[in-house]
Structure formats: C-alpha cells, structure tokens
Amino acid sequence: MTDDQGYGDLACHGNPTIKTSNLDKLYAQSVRLTNFHVAPTCSPTRAGLMTGRYCNRTGVWHTIMGRSILRKDEVTMGDVFSAGGYRTGIFGKWHLGDNYPFRPQDRGFGEVLIHLGGGVGQGPDYWGNDYFDDTYFHNGEPEKFTGYYTNVWFNGAMKFIEANKDRPFFCYIPTNAAHGPYYVAAEYMKPYVDKGLPESLARFYGMITNIDDNVARLMRRLKDLDLEENTILIYMTDNGSSGNGYNAGMRGKKGSEYDGGHRVPCFIRWPAGYLKGGRDIDRLTAHVDLLPTLIELCGLKKPDGVKFDGESIVRLLTDNDGSWPDHTLVTDSQRIEHPEKWRKSAVMTDRWRLINGKELYDMKADPAQKKDVADANSQVVERLRKAYEDWWADVSARFDEYSEIVIGSDKQNPTRLMSHDWHGPDVPWDQRAVRNGMEANGFWAVEIERDGTYQFELRRWPEEADAPINAAIPGGKAISATKARLKVANVDETKPIPMDARAITFEVRLKAGKTRLQTWFMDDEGTSRGAYYVYSKRL
Known part of the structure; x- marks a missing residue:
C-alpha cells in the first residue's frame, strides 16, 4: 500500500506522463477493483484495512491528536494471520500508535521495520531522518540503514519473505512514499523535469x-x-x-469527500487461485472488505466477537456474474479532535454519491461529480440520509473515549511520548514545529499500569538530538524557558530550568489508572509551550 498516490497516478489508468511500467504489468495480471474506496486520509484508511471495520468506530478519525491510535480492543489483520499460523511482518508506515499497546509488535506482527508517526521526519520519528541513510525502528529498537527509504522497506520485506518461503507468511509493505516532503534521487526526478513538469510534481512522480x-x-x-x-x-x-497532476477525471484529491479523495487502485493477483488475467470489477468495494476476503481465501478463522463492517468479496472476485447485491458504504474526513455529524462525508452506492448530506451525484451519468441532482431525486436523498443516520448512531457510540498510552508496562519501559499525540487544538506533529519552538500545548491520555514511583523527563528535543531545552539547533529557534511544570493525576509540580539543561526530571508516586499528563515550559514573559518530548519510566 502506497501513500498519497491517487487513482490517476498510474500510466495504466491513463496518466500520460508518469512511468509505472511494472505496476502496469501487475495491472495486466490482476483482477482490478475499479470502484474501490478507502478513507480520504492516512490513518483512517489503515485502521479500516487492518480491522475490516469503519475507522470511526475504532477510535481513528485523524492523523494526529491521539486520534490516529487504534483502540487496543480491536483485532487486526496481523492478529488474524498470526493466530492462523502465519509468520507476519510489516515494513514501512504503521501510523496507528507508536507506544504500547498500540505498536505493530503488540498487534500481531512478529517482524517490524518501521518509521514512527505519520511520516519519515515527523516528530515521533528518529530525529533528522530525511529518507536517505536513516535510522528506523527494527522490532522496537533504532537501527541505522543505508539507502533510500522505500528501498529499505522492500529490502526488509524480501528478506522476510525469503526467510519464510517454506511456510505461510503475511507481508505488509505500507510505503511512506509518495507522501511529502517530496525527496527523491535526481535520477528519478530528472526525466519528469525534462518533460517540463514543475519540480514538485516531478519529485512526486519520481517517488512513484x-x-x-x-x-x-x-x-x-x-x-x-x-x-x-x-x-x-x-x-x-x-x-x-x-500531487497536482492527472486525476482520471475525478473531483477532489486527498482529504476530499468527493471520489478523487477516496477512490483508489486495488489490484489482486493470485494465479493459483484464478485471480489473474486483467479483469475489471466495477461494483462498489472498499478497504474494509479485504480482511474478511483474505480470511475466506486463506481459510483462516474469523476472530471471535468481531463484527466486520466489510464483507468477503470472494464470490465477486471469482464469479462476477452480475448477481452481487447493491450495498451502501460511508466514508468521511474528520481530521478534528471530536467528530462532527455529516462533516466531509460521502454515502455511496454503485450508482449514487450523497455528499455532506446535501449534494447528490449520479455516478453512471456524471462520474466527475459536476451536476448536483438532489432536487430531482429526493427519495434517493432521503434513503441515503437514513443510511448515514443509522451508520452515525452505530459508529459514534465510543467517540468520547480515549486510547490511553500505557506507562510503566514491562512491555515498554521507558516510554517516550511526543506532542504528535497531544489532545488539543494545536499539535506540533512534525520536527519543523519543534525546531521553530511552536507555542502550543495539550495533554496525553495515559494509563498508569501499576502503583509505583515514576520518573518523567521533560525535553524540548529528543534524546538523540542531545541539545539544551533553550538552544537553537541548526534550522531552529532558541527559546527562553525558565520553569518546567508537570501535571499528571493528582501531581502538579514546577521546577526551575538551569542554563544548558537538556531535560528537567520529576520523580513522583502514582496510583494505577487512567489519567491525563500535561507539561509546560514557561518563561518570565508569560510565554508557554508544552514539552514536545517526555520520557517516562517506572522505577
């Protein structure tokens, strides 16, 4: 699964500029789902893919703010394959939680090679990563690699496949490419620059x-x-x-409720299972269908107590005889702390798209979604609004819950927290915000695993950057904080910040339970910001 690559970013889908000869070859060998939909952004799609359930019900409707963390009671594709005797591995981008119990190694994946956060170089990731010769996390530990990041993921995946070639394996390769920033070797960018493309698009296509x-x-x-x-x-x-290139005639891009935001490629090849030969299926399908489908194709046991929102499409893949019933799917793009009804939503059937509860498009007559026909089809609007109302009542039942990061577990001690997962209105989610000393704050939702003494180190920079709290590192801004404050459970303490201090350490007694953790770096002028990094440890 690639990142931020749209339906039109393939030569086999009509893009006249991009070079994707090998994906074109796979296209020719595969069953293609041509009306296949995901969420309009990253973590929500990953949550739906991994669980076979609507992302909103799994706690994931954003990419930051603690709302990209998959609830711990969800069962993942990794769990299902692992329980079925498969060796499991992930290579690339997880983006469903960086701390216990939300990491891929906690969710059924036995071999893990990933970056952290939502992208290489974002705040949770290893400091200074820039796609080339980076440090990634191999089974939980930082490890230095040589080469371009997409190559690293595929190298790891192929090593895993070779090691498990004589036994069943499940290999998940979610690349961070072609997500911005668009860094790529000149040899991949130059052919597109030579064609006259803007540099940004040339870089984007080069990554693909x-x-x-x-x-x-x-x-x-x-x-x-x-x-x-x-x-x-x-x-x-x-x-x-x-990207800003060819979009296959669709309206909208990443983040949009229109089809250009969530209709994506899906090719499935399995020669021994008769899934081959370049065949199109134009019925409405979605990412939430893939886990139930793979359970049936691979003869796995469905997890107990799990109600999938998707359904197995094996009969559609193998027969495609026209008897597949019409069904209704919902996708939306919330990207806020607390979901709002109807926000950037699409209710979909094979023929219709109801957008934001108001606009209606006939996809057979108007695939570009240019003409709103709601007034002429009031009964269709009413029916699809009812479907959304039922969906919302179902998926919203746990919207007020948090996915608490566990502190003090033997599975991860110490635990590093990063402001990417703050709950609050302004979240410094990438390393640029840290460098610039962004004035913002929020709290982490945490669970203290057991009674005990805990140590909290408050830092502006991560340990590997090894810089004082107030210092300006290259490309960064100095601050002038004089006091540090920690508030967790019933503890609220403040300490002075000595000159050149890299961290301010608090030791506190805490009782087990769910709570909030918040920090402050304050100066004498009244300016305040949270500690972007907190290292917590049960002593």
Missing part, C-alpha cells in the same frame, strides 16, 4: 517510479523463490492523490 522499480524487484523475487503462483499479491493506495 521508484516504488514501481521496487515492485519489479518484489515480483522477481517471488518468481525466483517459486512463490509467484501461490502468493496473493495486493496493490492499493491509502487515499487520493496529493
């Missing part, structure tokens, strides 16, 4: 062409290992395009 080269390497490795025939290979993307 690099993915294409890696897909070729993966397909060759599967063939060389004699795994090509009996391996189910699925290619998809996580939302609409973030």
